[in-house]
Amino acid sequence: MTQNENLAHPMEVFLRKSRIPHIWCSGCGNGIILHSFIQAVKELEMDSDKIAVISGIGCIGRVAGYVNMDSFHTTHGRAIAFATGVKLANPELTVVVISGDGDLFAIGGNHFIHAARRNIDIKVICANNFNYGMTGGQQGPTTPLEAYTTTSPYGNIEHPFNLVSLAAASGATYVARWTTLHVRRLTASIQKMLQKRGFGFIEVISPCPEIYGRRNKMRTGLEMMNWLKKVSVIENFSDPAKAEVSRDRIIIGEFVDMEKPTFESILYQTIKRVQEGKGR
Amino acid sequence: MPVRIWRKPLDLEKAKPPRGEIHIIKDRCKGCGYCIEYCPRRVLEESDEINKRGVHPPKVEEESKCVVCSFCTAVCPDFAIFVVEKPCEGGC
Ligand SMILES: Cc1ncc(C[n+]2csc(CCOP(=O)(O)OP(=O)(O)O)c2C)c(N)n1
Ligand code: SF4
Numbered sequence A: 001m002t003q004n005e006n007l008a009h010p011m012e013v014f015l016r017k018s019r020i021p022h023i024w025c026s027g028c029g030n031g032i033i034l035h036s037f038i039q040a041v042k043e044l045e046m047d048s049d050k051i052a053v054i055s056g057i058g059c060i061g062r063v064a065g066y067v068n069m070d071s072f073h074t075t076h077g078r079a080i081a082f083a084t085g086v087k088l089a090n091p092e093l094t095v096v097v098i099s100g101d102g103d104l105f106a107i108g109g110n111h112f113i114h115a116a117r118r119n120i121d122i123k124v125i126c127a128n129n130f131n132y133g134m135t136g137g138q139q140g141p142t143t144p145l146e147a148y149t150t151t152s153p154y155g156n157i158e159h160p161f162n163l164v165s166l167a168a169a170s171g172a173t174y175v176a177r178w179t180t181l182h183v184r185r186l187t188a189s190i191q192k193m194l195q196k197r198g199f200g201f202i203e204v205i206s207p208c209p210e211i212y213g214r215r216n217k218m219r220t221g222l223e224m225m226n227w228l229k230k231v232s233v234i235e236n237f238s239d240p241a242k243a244e245v246s247r248d249r250i251i252i253g254e255f256v257d258m259e260k261p262t263f264e265s266i267l268y269q270t271i272k273r274v275q276e277g278k279g280r
Numbered sequence B: 001m002p003v004r005i006w007r008k009p010l011d012l013e014k015a016k017p018p019r020g021e022i023h024i025i026k027d028r029c030k031g032c033g034y035c036i037e038y039c040p041r042r043v044l045e046e047s048d049e050i051n052k053r054g055v056h057p058p059k060v061e062e063e064s065k066c067v068v069c070s071f072c073t074a075v076c077p078d079f080a081i082f083v084v085e086k087p088c089e090g091g092c
C-alpha cells in the first residue's frame, strides 16, 4: 500500500481543488453522484469547457461550486429556468442541471414539467434524499408515505411524487432511476443521457443519513446503503407509473429512451424560416 | 452482481488478474465505511488510526487481493481513495 498523499486523485482535474474537501456529511450520497457525473464526462472524453453545470439551492446545490467547469448556483427552484436561458443563448453547450428533490419538484416543479414538455436539450440529475436536507429535514414532495421528518413527526400523511413517471408523462425523452449504490449503472446512464439530444432525467436515490436516515431507523450511511441494496430491483423499460419507491421495494432502471425534435432546434429553424420571409 | 463463468477460458492459466496499488487520502476520509463494505474482494478494513476529522480511515488488509475494479473509488463520497494498476511483474 502507498500512502503517497502527493499523488492526485484521478478526478481532481474536474474539481475545484480549493473547495475540496466538500461540506457534505459522512455517508452523504451527494459526493457519489458528483463522482459519477465527472467519471461519465471523463470516460466520454468530453471537453469540459463545453459543459455548463447549473444547480439550485440545497445540500446537493453545492455541486456547482465543486465542479471545475462553467457552473452557476441559482436561486431556489430556478435551476431549470436558468439552464433554459443558457441552452438557448448557446445551443452548443451541454447543459446539465444537478439539484435536489425539493428544489426541482417543490418550488421548481413547474419549470421541470414544462422543460420536459418542450423537450429542451437539458440533462437533469436529481439527488432524491426524500427531504429538504439543507434546512433541517422537512417533509417534501418525494418523502414516502408514513416516513418521519421534522415536519411529519407522526409519519408523512401525503403521497409522494413518482419522479420517473412524472418525467415520462411530461415528455422527457430519456428517463432513468438509480441509487448511489448502483454507481456503475448510474455512470453508464449519465453517459447515455449526455450523448442524446433532448430533455433527459435521472433520479438518483441518495442517502441522507444525518437528517433523513436517523429519523427513519437508519442512523448511518451504511444502514441506508444496505437498505438500498436490499430493496432495489432492476426492471428496465417497465412501466414508470408502476415504478414504486417504498420501504420494501425500489424499482430502478431505464424507463424511457426515445427521440423527438428538441425545443431549441425547432426554435432556431423557425427563426430562420421567418427571417427568410417564409413565415407560414 | 453474481459472477457467472459459463466456460473455462482457454487462456486461463496465462491470464493474470491485474494488480492494484491502493491510495488512501486519509485526512479526506469521513469514515462512512462504504469502500470497506462494498469492496468485492474484502481488501480493506477499518484502521485504528484517527485522522484529522476524528474518524478511522480504511487501511489495506491485503493488497494482492485487489482486482483494480475501482468500485471503492466510485462509491467513496469524499474522493479519498483510488487505485492505480501496477504493471505486472515479468510482463503479462
Ligand atoms: C425562495 C426560497 N425558499 C426557501 C428556501 C429555503 N430552502 C433552502 S434549501 C431548501 C430545500 C432543499 O431541499 P432539496 O432541494 O431536496 O435539497 P437537499 O438539501 O435535500 O439536497 C429550502 C426550502 C430558499 N433558500 N429560498
Ligand atoms: S444533511 Fe443530508 S443531504 Fe445534506 S449533506 Fe448531510 S447527509 Fe447530505
Ligand code: SF4
Binding pocket: B020, B022, B038, B039, B040, B041, B042, B043, B044, B065, B066, B067, B068, B069, B070, B071, B072, B073, B083
Ligand atoms: S479496486 Fe476493487 S478490489 Fe481493489 S480495493 Fe477497490 S473495490 Fe476492492
Ligand code: SF4
Binding pocket: B028, B029, B030, B031, B032, B033, B034, B035, B036, B057, B058, B075, B076, B077, B078, B079, B080, B081
Ligand atoms: S468510502 Fe471514502 S470516506 Fe468512506 S470510509 Fe472509504 S475512504 Fe473513507
Ligand SMILES: [Mg+2]
Binding pocket: A058, A100, A101, A102, A127, A128, A129, A130, A131, A132, A133
Ligand atoms: Mg432533498
